[in-house]
Amino acid sequence: MIHMRNITKSYEMGTQVVHALRGVDLDIAEGEFVAIMGPSGSGKSTLMNMLGCLDVPNSGTYTLDGEDVSQMSDDQQARVRNKRVGFVFQQFNLLPRTPALKQVALPLMYAGYGRSERLERAQEALRKVGLGERMDHKPDELSGGQQQRVAIARALAVSPSIILADEPTGALDSQTGTEILDLFEELNTQGITIIMITHDQEVADRAQRTIWIRDGVIVNEETNEHQ
Amino acid sequence: MNISESFLTALDSLLANKLRSVLTMLGVIIGVAAVIALLSIGNGVSDSITGEINAIGTNLIIITTDFDNSDGYQTLSQVDVDALSDPLRAPLLGDVAGIAQGNQEVISSGRSTNVTVAGITPNYFTIYNMTEFQGGDGLTQTDVDTRARVAVLGATAAEDLFPDEYAVGQSVKINGVSYEVVGVLAESGSAINNTDSNIYVPLSTAQSRLYTTRTRSGEKAVSSITAQAVSAEETDAALEQITEILRAEHGITYAADDDFSLISQGDLLETFNTITATLTAFLGAIAGISLVVGGIGIMNIMLVSVTERTREIGIRKAVGALKRDILIQFLLESIVLSLIGGLLGMTLGWLISLIAGNALDIPTVVDAGTVALATGFAAAVGLVFGIYPAWRAAGLRPIEALRYE
Ligand SMILES: Nc1ncnc2c1ncn2[C@@H]1O[C@H](COP(=O)(O)OP(=O)(O)O)[C@@H](O)[C@H]1O
Numbered sequence: 221m222i223h224m225r226n227i228t229k230s231y232e233m234g235t236q237v238v239h240a241l242r243g244v245d246l247d248i249a250e251g252e253f254v255a256i257m258g259p260s261g262s263g264k265s266t267l268m269n270m271l272g273c274l275d276v277p278n279s280g281t282y283t284l285d286g287e288d289v290s291q292m293s294d295d296q297q298a299r300v301r302n303k304r305v306g307f308v309f310q311q312f313n314l315l316p317r318t319p320a321l322k323q324v325a326l327p328l329m330y331a332g333y334g335r336s337e338r339l340e341r342a343q344e345a346l347r348k349v350g351l352g353e354r355m356d357h358k359p360d361e362l363s364g365g366q367q368q369r370v371a372i373a374r375a376l377a378v379s380p381s382i383i384l385a386d387e388p389t390g391a392l393d394s395q396t397g398t399e400i401l402d403l404f405e406e407l408n409t410q411g412i413t414i415i416m417i418t419h420d421q422e423v424a425d426r427a428q429r430t431i432w433i434r435d436g437v438i439v440n441e442e443t444n445e446h447q
Numbered sequence: 448m449n450i451s452e453s454f455l456t457a458l459d460s461l462l463a464n465k466l467r468s469v470l471t472m473l474g475v476i477i478g479v480a481a482v483i484a485l486l487s488i489g490n491g492v493s494d495s496i497t498g499e500i501n502a503i504g505t506n507l508i509i510i511t512t513d514f515d516n517s518d519g520y521q522t523l524s525q526v527d528v529d530a531l532s533d534p535l536r537a538p539l540l541g542d543v544a545g546i547a548q549g550n551q552e553v554i555s556s557g558r559s560t561n562v563t564v565a566g567i568t569p570n571y572f573t574i575y576n577m578t579e580f581q582g583g584d585g586l587t588q589t590d591v592d593t594r595a596r597v598a599v600l601g602a603t604a605a606e607d608l609f610p611d612e613y614a615v616g617q618s619v620k621i622n623g624v625s626y627e628v629v630g631v632l633a634e635s636g637s638a639i640n641n642t643d644s645n646i647y648v649p650l651s652t653a654q655s656r657l658y659t660t661r662t663r664s665g666e667k668a669v670s671s672i673t674a675q676a677v678s679a680e681e682t683d684a685a686l687e688q689i690t691e692i693l694r695a696e697h698g699i700t701y702a703a704d705d706d707f708s709l710i711s712q713g714d715l716l717e718t719f720n721t722i723t724a725t726l727t728a729f730l731g732a733i734a735g736i737s738l739v740v741g742g743i744g745i746m747n748i749m750l751v752s753v754t755e756r757t758r759e760i761g762i763r764k765a766v767g768a769l770k771r772d773i774l775i776q777f778l779l780e781s782i783v784l785s786l787i788g789g790l791l792g793m794t795l796g797w798l799i800s801l802i803a804g805n806a807l808d809i810p811t812v813v814d815a816g817t818v819a820l821a822t823g824f825a826a827a828v829g830l831v832f833g834i835y836p837a838w839r840a841a842g843l844r845p846i847e848a849l850r851y852e
């Protein structure tokens with residue numbers, strides 16, 4: 221469902237140009253659980269942002285479900301972010317001073333769901349991530365793990381086919397991290413494609429496939445043996 | 448997303464950030480309230496002065512002896528009054544009243560007061576709109592014809608001389624002679640011509656007992672003459688007519704100066720209007736400063752929160768908000784804040800102007816133009832500084848907005 225060919229992205233920092241991606245080819249099939257690994261600064265997040273239409277490449281082609289993303293208008297890309305992918309960031313990226321239920325209902329609102337259906341689906345998503353009792357809590361009233369669960373519920377709310385997670389356990393202790401990974405695994409068994417960036421080999425081992433990036437290119441790829 | 452969803456989103460956001468909302472609104476409130484209060488006070492002062500001047504009478508022209516000519520003789524006399532009263536010679540004038548006045552020690556039983564005692568004819572009361580009496584009546588033509596020793600007291604004069612008694616029927620002593628009080632005027636409250644503290648006696652009585660100066664030609668003098676022009680439009684022509692008649696009566700040659708001065712009620716209004724216009728401009732300037740201060744307040748809050756708001760916009764875009772959704776939300780937030788702030792500001796400004804109006808005893812006037820100006824300005828500032836950063840952020844790619852610092 222995802223096909224990337226020769227994707228490049230560079231950032232200009234004053235006179236200096238940083239080549240974050242130097243020609244990435246990537247194919248990911250529906251229902252896969254893929255881990256992306258690589259040293260810091262190697263371009264993992266940049267790649268993830270391209271995948272989720274949070275940013276646009278300088279060159280190369282990206283087709284998602286057969287559609288050429290680089291030909292899409294801003295609004296069409298917004299629709300992709302809204303309906304087809306869900307994001308989970310390392311820093312959670314929740315709205316300040318906003319209760320969990322409203323955070324999760326946000327993508328549903330932009331998707332055009334009515335009030336009652338919105339609340340129903342948001343509640344369901346929160347229950348799915350084990351936060352059925354915390355719906356009215358604001359971010360500063362929740363632990364890191366709970367905040368990340370809210371973010372995952374938000375990513376799940378519109379039933380996307382892909383979840384993109386950029387170091388989702390990076391800001392969590394290992395116990396909480398394991399719980400979050402269990403959650404991703406469970407979602408994957410339900411058929412959702414999961415692409416997750418991680419530093420942690422143990423974490424990556426839970427994925428079906430691991431992709432290594434270094435200096436903006438894919439250097440290695442390995443399919444994990446699961447019993 | 449439809450507009451009612453956007454509206455609820457905007458309200459949610461305002462309520463989730465109460466402190467920011469209140470601080471922004473405060474700028475609008477201060478600006479609007481200051482403008483409304485100050486300008487309404489300015490308008491009130493100017494209206495009250497205009498009102499006072501208009502309340503004196505209608506189209507009045509006051510003719511006074513010129514002090515420069517004072518050589519022991521006065522220049523205005525009963526002959527002049529008669530000439531100006533002649534409808535054939537002065538068709539542009541209505542009622543004309545001669546007045547002989549000065550300060551006198553006035554004594555009642557056990558009390559004394561130093562007040563203006565004016566010798567007048569009965570039409571004086573109608574010219575000066577003094578037709579309401581607390582008790583008794585005004586002066587009559589008979590009183591004038593018979594040089595009656597009767598007096599009409601202004602409300603304050605009556606209060607001073609007869610604090611515990613009904614003044615009508617009592618007697619007062621002026622310059623050693625007793626006068627019977629035949630009437631007490633109703634209070635006028637006028638600050639312009641202090642009529643409340645005056646005492647009125649027949650002109651003929653005053654001329655024979657109090658103010659006995661004569662003109663050079665031996666006529667009984669009056670200290671001033673009040674004439675009423677037939678209409679406001681004819682006032683200037685009436686002034687010319689008076690000048691012509693009096694110069695002829697006084698035998699003033701072509702090259703010589705007038706030996707009298709003229710001032711019309713219109714001149715008086717103009718003089719005071721320039722004063723109040725200065726006052727209003729001054730208050731307006733202060734109000735303008737308050738608006739700017741309020742505007743800067745709004746701007747600061749908006750700019751201070753720009754980082755947080757840019758991240759918020761990044762999050763919203765990351766989960767699927769269109770640029771349009773973001774802009775409409777921020778626009779509605781600004782409108783709601785400006786409207787509520789504007790309404791509160793108007794209420795506050797109106798309250799301040801009421802309180803100030805009471806304290807200064809003036810009828811403050813909140814006019815629609817002021818309200819529209821102040822609210823419009825505050826709303827514009829709120830919109831510009833609320834919308835511009837939002838517009839910029841909404842145009843960013845989501846990842847740029849999320850990373851903004
Ligand atoms: N917005 C940006 N502006 C400038 N340089 C950037 C920006 N985002 C990323 N980079 C640079 O691009 C490279 C790849 O970054 P990133 O994709 O975040 O790496 P990773 O997620 O693998 O740590 C790094 O050198 C980083 O400094």
Ligand SMILES: [Mg+2]
Binds near residue numbers: 265
């Ligand atoms: Mg990264």
